[in-house]
Amino acid sequence: MYLKYAIIITLFLSNYCFAQSQTANLIERAKAIHNQVITIDSHLDTPLNLMRSNFDLSVKHEIGRRGGRFDLPRMKEGGLDAAFFAVFTGQGARNPEAHLKVKNKALKILDKIHEVTKENEEQVELAYSSDDIKRLAGENKSAIVIGMENGYPVGHNITLVKTYFDLGIRYITLCHTKNNDICDSSTDESGPEFHGLSPFGDSVVTEMNRLGIMIDVSHVSDETVLDVLKLSKAPIIASHSCVKALRDHPRNLSDSLIQTIAEKGGVVQVCIMSDYLKNIEQNPERKIRRDQLRNEYGSYNEMSPERRKEFFQKLEKLEKEHPQKLATVSDFVDNIDYIVELVGIDYVGIGSDFDGGGRIDGCRDVSEMPNITIELVKRGYSEEQIRKIWGGNFLRVFTEVEKTAERLTSSN
Numbered sequence: 001m002y003l004k005y006a007i008i009i010t011l012f013l014s015n016y017c018f019a020q021s022q023t024a025n026l027i028e029r030a031k032a033i034h035n036q037v038i039t040i041d042s043h044l045d046t047p048l049n050l051m052r053s054n055f056d057l058s059v060k061h062e063i064g065r066r067g068g069r070f071d072l073p074r075m076k077e078g079g080l081d082a083a084f085f086a087v088f089t090g091q092g093a094r095n096p097e098a099h100l101k102v103k104n105k106a107l108k109i110l111d112k113i114h115e116v117t118k119e120n121e122e123q124v125e126l127a128y129s130s131d132d133i134k135r136l137a138g139e140n141k142s143a144i145v146i147g148m149e150n151g152y153p154v155g156h157n158i159t160l161v162k163t164y165f166d167l168g169i170r171y172i173t174l175c176h177t178k179n180n181d182i183c184d185s186s187t188d189e190s191g192p193e194f195h196g197l198s199p200f201g202d203s204v205v206t207e208m209n210r211l212g213i214m215i216d217v218s219h220v221s222d223e224t225v226l227d228v229l230k231l232s233k234a235p236i237i238a239s240h241s242c243v244k245a246l247r248d249h250p251r252n253l254s255d256s257l258i259q260t261i262a263e264k265g266g267v268v269q270v271c272i273m274s275d276y277l278k279n280i281e282q283n284p285e286r287k288i289r290r291d292q293l294r295n296e297y298g299s300y301n302e303m304s305p306e307r308r309k310e311f312f313q314k315l316e317k318l319e320k321e322h323p324q325k326l327a328t329v330s331d332f333v334d335n336i337d338y339i340v341e342l343v344g345i346d347y348v349g350i351g352s353d354f355d356g357g358g359r360i361d362g363c364r365d366v367s368e369m370p371n372i373t374i375e376l377v378k379r380g381y382s383e384e385q386i387r388k389i390w391g392g393n394f395l396r397v398f399t400e401v402e403k404t405a406e407r408l409t410s411s412n
Contacts, residue, residue: 030377033386034370038137040082040391041366042171042269042349043147043218043240045356046070047085050112057116058123069354069365072123075142078369081391082133082143084239085113087169088356089152090299091178091185099155106153110146110167117144126168130398133391147216147239150176151183156200161207170398171214173239174201174224184221186250196227209233212405214398217241217261218251218271218351225257234404235265235397240351240358242276243335249276255342262343265400267393269351270335272358274327277335286322293318329362333375336389345385349394 049055049068060074061067075083087109089102117126127133127143136143146168152175154160164172175185179193182201197205205228208215215236217225228236238261244252253261258268274280297303297311339348352358354366362371376386 026377027374030374031370033377033383034079034373034390036383037387038082038134038391038395039080039369040084040133040349040394041080041354041369042084042237042351042394043086043149043271043356044070044083044352044354045086045088045149046083046354047087047109047113048355050116051109058120063365069352069359071366072120072142074365074367076123077367078365080142080366080369081137082127082145083366084145084147084171084351086147086149086173086356087113087153087164088149088176091150091152091176091180092299094181096155099153099157102153103155103160106148106164107167110164110169113144113146114168128168128170130395130402133395133398145170147171147173147214149173149216150180150219151204152176152180154182154204156181158200158203158207161204161213162211165211165213169213171216171237171239172204172208173216173218174204174220174228176219183224183227185219186221187219192221192223196221196223197231201227202231205231209401209404210408212402214401218269222254222257225253226260229260229264232264233408234401235267236261237266237394237397238268238351240269240271240273240353242271242273243338246335246338247276247278251276258339258347259343262347265397267347267349267397268339269349269394270332270339272332272350272352272354272360272363274324274331274360277327277331277360280325280327283322283325286318286324289318289322290315326359326361328360329371329375332360332363332372333379336376337379345388346393346396348389350390 046068050057058072061071063069070083087106089105092098092102117124124142124144125136127136127145133143148164148169151172174183177185177187179185179188181198182204183197184192184194205215209232215228215232216239217228217236218238218241238253242252244254253268261268293314297307303311336348363369373386
């Protein structure tokens with residue numbers, strides 16, 4: 001009898017040790033792949049932190065809102081080669097005075113990004129092209145690339161598109177949560193204004209093609225996506241969007257839109273935003289208190305520095321008392337799986353939205369990004385497939401946008 005139990009225990013321990021060894025081997029293989037491929041995060045809102053006078057990008061911060069989810073030490077820990085910093089401006093009034101104000105704000109954010117990268121030039125460099133990203137990855141140096149989230153700072157002045165391009169903007173998310181003068185948003189409560197692109201939006205898309213700026217359709221309405229696809233001579237991106245079939249949210253992309261983006265050679269960068277990845281059970285008390293806080297303090301863009309500090313202190317307290325339930329790395333890779341099964345491996349990538357709400361259990365900040373690669377390896381993705389997901393597909397689109405600009409310039 002004792003011998004029988006001893007054999008069972010021995011077999012159990014042997015199988016357990018074998019499973020542990022297999023898991024360790026898988027993790028080591030995943031980490032090796034992660035270090036080999038070029039990794040690109042196509043959307044971070046870290047400039048919101050940079051605009052705080054006391055935020056030091058070179059210092060490793062505590063995870064959280066005030067510490068942010070991205071800094072250079074954690075970027076290195078997470079094996080991230082290139083990060084797209086978003087010049088974000090919330091939608092406001094649409095008149096000459098407001099357009100001047102938001103233009104000046106965008107220019108200040110751009111100045112800060114240039115200033116911070118210059119201060120940390122031993123570790124990081126601004127990238128202006130797809131070749132820059134590849135070169136810097138080969139030099140084991142981090143790349144910061146700039147995008148613009150919300151075309152609001154373009155106002156009604158088409159010449160500003162080139163102004164922003166000259167300062168490093170390499171994609172523009174055409175709108176944000178509200179309609180603007182370029183196009184309709186997917187989440188404007190007033191509904192569609194132009195049923196897609198406005199006439200001015202047509203000229204913005206044409207100018208972006210001419211200059212070599214990627215057109216980003218995250219946040220825009222379905223009709224706008226279709227208008228852009230008809231008009232653009234280059235493939236497009238969705239810098240931080242998820243799958244509507246897995247989470248029915250207006251910010252997410254339907255199967256037909258994903259298919260059409262892929263048919264035109266574009267790429268969908270899946271977002272690490274829990275509420276877009278799957279239906280999350282909501283905490284009613286949390287929602288009520290967050291709504292009360294936002295009503296009390298109003299628009300983030302209109303807050304004074306002192307009031308903004310106070311707002312974030314109260315928000316941090318609320319988050320501790322009523323933490324958000326999060327999606328997981330597995331839920332995130334479910335979205336990647338879905339797109340791969342729908343249109344193939346060549347049309348999907350990663351755009352975290354860190355510092356803009358992006359976080360999931362298992363990838364709460366940039367240092368934990370290797371966990372995504374581990375999950376991909378667990379699901380049987382090859383190194384070449386992972387290379388495409390982490391940056392290859394995005395670089396293909398970026399390169400094609402640049403080539404399209406060269407063709408358009410040479411033909412004129």
